[in-house]
Amino acid sequence: MNPSLALAITTGVAALGWRFRVLTPAGAGAAILVGTVIAIRTGWPGLAALGSFFVGGSALSRLAPDPGVDLGAKGARRDSAQVVANGGAAFLGSLLPGGGLWSVVASLAVAAADTWATAGGGWSRMPPRNILSGRVVPPGSSGGVTLTGSLNAVVGALTVGGAAAFAAGRAELLWLALIVGPPGMLLDSCLGAGWQGRFHCDACDQPTERPWHRCGHRARPVAGLAWLGNDLVNAMATLVGMLAGWCAWRWFGRL
Ligand SMILES: [Zn+2]
Numbered sequence: 001m002n003p004s005l006a007l008a009i010t011t012g013v014a015a016l017g018w019r020f021r022v023l024t025p026a027g028a029g030a031a032i033l034v035g036t037v038i039a040i041r042t043g044w045p046g047l048a049a050l051g052s053f054f055v056g057g058s059a060l061s062r063l064a065p066d067p068g069v070d071l072g073a074k075g076a077r078r079d080s081a082q083v084v085a086n087g088g089a090a091f092l093g094s095l096l097p098g099g100g101l102w103s104v105v106a107s108l109a110v111a112a113a114d115t116w117a118t119a120g121g122g123w124s125r126m127p128p129r130n131i132l133s134g135r136v137v138p139p140g141s142s143g144g145v146t147l148t149g150s151l152n153a154v155v156g157a158l159t160v161g162g163a164a165a166f167a168a169g170r171a172e173l174l175w176l177a178l179i180v181g182p183p184g185m186l187l188d189s190c191l192g193a194g195w196q197g198r199f200h201c202d203a204c205d206q207p208t209e210r211p212w213h214r215c216g217h218r219a220r221p222v223a224g225l226a227w228l229g230n231d232l233v234n235a236m237a238t239l240v241g242m243l244a245g246w247c248a249w250r251w252f253g254r255l
Contacts, residue, residue, distance in 0.1 A: 001043045003036070010035030013051065022058040023078050030083040034091045041094035042101040045168035049177075050090070052163035053108045056156065057115035064119035085231040086111040089238035099249030102176060105164045106245025107238045109177035110184030112160045113153035114234065117145070117185050120152025131189040142209055142230055143193025150182070157181025172252070180244045188237035196233050198223040 014031040017023035023031060031054070039047040058078075078086075090111075093103025121128055121144070127136045128144030137144040161177025199208050199219035206213070209230060213219045 001039045001047070003040050006036045006039035006047075007032070009047065010039060013054065017054065017058065017078075020058075021077055022062065023083070024080070026080040027078045027083045030080040031078075031087070034083060034087040037091055038087075038094045038104055042104050045164045045170075045173070046090075046094060046101055046104045048163040048167035049105050049108045049160045050087070052159045053086075053112045053115075056159045057112055057119075060116060060119040060156075064122040081231045082234075085234040086115070086238060088235055089242040092239075093242040093246065096246060099246045099253060101164070101168065102173070102249035102253055103242045103245040105161060105173050105177055106180040106184075106248065107242035109157040109160045109181030110188070110238045110241030111234070112156035112177075113181035113185035114156075114188045114237065116156025117149035117153040117189075120155075121146045121149035124148035130193050131186065132193040138207075142196050142233065143189050143191075145186075145189050150185075153182045153185045154178065176245060176248055180241050180248070184237050184241040184244075187240060188233060191228075191233045191236060192230065194224075196224050196228050196230065197221060197226040199226075 010032050014023060014028040014035065017031065018025060018028040035047070035050055038050055089107040090104045093107055094100045096103055121139065124146035126146055128139055128141060128146045128149070129135060130137050130143050131145045132143065157177045158174070160181070161174040164177070165171050165174040196209070197211070198221070199211055200206070200222045201208055201213035201215060201217055201219045203217040204213060204215050208219050211219055211221070211226065
């Protein structure tokens with residue numbers, strides 16, 4: 001895509017995201033960079049995948065009921081770290097000399113599946129269970145899964161794959177998103193359940209997933225790797241999705 005058109009479109013969408021409070025100012029800046037490069041490199045199909053992830057995921061996150069337990073998740077408004085965690089792998093994939101579109105679609109399918117699963121879990125009547133141990137965990141916990149959330153993950157992957165497939169006129173992009181997205185969300189949950197750092201704020205006697213509690217006190221690490229936060233887990237899962245998309249392009253792709 002023409003660079004000035006790509007910049008104009010992504011700046012307009014990011015400005016709307018900031019206006020509707022789904023992006024922080026720094027998040028909007030990061031979104032313009034990521035979106036412009038993806039649009040230049042992969043054209044309308046890549047931009048359609050990115051747009052459907054951003055619009056669908058943001059709308060759903062705003063509509064989803066609050067889990068009620070604040071474990072330190074940042075909420076529906078994305079900052080620059082979250083934009084990079086969700087879109088950084090797609091950004092890198094778009095720069096590959098071949099298979100950029102497949103890499104972008106697969107990586108965004110993972111990001112969408114995870115976002116939709118998290119939001120959809122809010123409607124679940126059953127409490128989430130830790131994907132590795134099977135134990136019931138508080139809503140909003142990393143690594144917790146629900147059936148409602150998992151079905152929602154499939155719909156999230158479908159929106160990204162469907163938008164790209166429609167824009168490119170290639171049905172295989174829809175299949176790619178469906179095959180890579182939901183398993184990528186499960187990988188994200190496994191990383192979150194197995195290795196993500198968990199903390200406890202002694203001042204408030206509350207569990208949290210952030211090293212600094214919202215009260216301002218430093219929380220004590222109790223489990224997992226203290227340096228491995230939710231953004232890094234998301235980045236790892238979307239990177240695996242991106243590589244899976246590139247491999248699929250190498251083996252089956254003709255785009
Ligand atoms: Zn505290």
